Amino acid sequence: MWILFSVNRKILSINGPYFSIKGKVFFITKEKQAKSIFVLMKETLDRKAHWQKIYAEKDTQQVSWYQEIPQHSLDWMAKLELGKEAAILDVGAGDSRLPDQLLQMGYQAITVLDISAKALEKAQTRLGEDADKIKWIVSDVLDLEEIEAVALWHDRAAFHFLRSPEDIESYVQKAAQFVLPGGHLLIGSFSTDGPPKCSGLEIQQYSETSIKRTFEKYFDLLETERLIHHTPSGSSQEFLFALFRSREIDQ
Numbered sequence: 001m002w003i004l005f006s007v008n009r010k011i012l013s014i015n016g017p018y019f020s021i022k023g024k025v026f027f028i029t030k031e032k033q034a035k036s037i038f039v040l041m042k043e044t045l046d047r048k049a050h051w052q053k054i055y056a057e058k059d060t061q062q063v064s065w066y067q068e069i070p071q072h073s074l075d076w077m078a079k080l081e082l083g084k085e086a087a088i089l090d091v092g093a094g095d096s097r098l099p100d101q102l103l104q105m106g107y108q109a110i111t112v113l114d115i116s117a118k119a120l121e122k123a124q125t126r127l128g129e130d131a132d133k134i135k136w137i138v139s140d141v142l143d144l145e146e147i148e149a150v151a152l153w154h155d156r157a158a159f160h161f162l163r164s165p166e167d168i169e170s171y172v173q174k175a176a177q178f179v180l181p182g183g184h185l186l187i188g189s190f191s192t193d194g195p196p197k198c199s200g201l202e203i204q205q206y207s208e209t210s211i212k213r214t215f216e217k218y219f220d221l222l223e224t225e226r227l228i229h230h231t232p233s234g235s236s237q238e239f240l241f242a243l244f245r246s247r248e249i250d251q
């Protein structure tokens, strides 16, 4: 019997010992392939369940990553001198105050994405009527399919949860696909001197060298900076922020 399964989190129907995605044909063996597919599906479900629980149970202002004003991100964005109409995507935004600040500054094309619907509900409730000025996407970033390419892809403390080479590669591909040529990618992850975990989950730490290597196929690294985040409970976490510019790609 052939089975239904997910590759890159897409559900596909298998009719035989091969299948195709976007014109590429893949061959499978039944049992072995099935095992890795179910691991993939489980990872996605676990990830979503984890974040739904966090946002359902915790007060946003008490979580370790909370910032009343996301100053580091705002400082980096100021350097880019984006027009107010520039499309900005905040990946793994959660209940961050960044969209509030961007709205106040007059940005008109903000998209907020998170795997947790609960997180976005909280942000929408806080913003009230202003929430209508933002496009909201509940999705695993690795499943992102349909958005207009953006001038700025911002990610503070979401990318670093991806640890397998496949997931990291998949994220890089999504960023390459959805950042305009000449557009920017701003990633804030825990540095090699930062914590090994965030929200109870192991994360991937980055150095200046490893972050550059991770994105260099499609992006030129412009600048990095190590910055200290002071958590609501009073501890310090070292982040590495890295700003990249997208190159023209042939996809």
Ligand SMILES: C[S@@+](CC[C@H](N)C(=O)[O-])C[C@H]1O[C@@H](n2cnc3c(N)ncnc32)[C@H](O)[C@@H]1O
Pocket: 047, 051, 065, 066, 067, 091, 092, 093, 094, 095, 096, 097, 113, 114, 115, 116, 119, 139, 140, 141, 142, 155, 156, 157, 158, 161, 198, 199
């Ligand atoms: C540590 S929080 C950071 C939130 C926000 N960026 C900030 O700086 O306040 C990580 C966020 O990433 C989201 N997240 C984790 N993995 C994700 C994924 N694969 N796709 C989309 N969002 C994800 C979580 O739901 C959570 O809101």
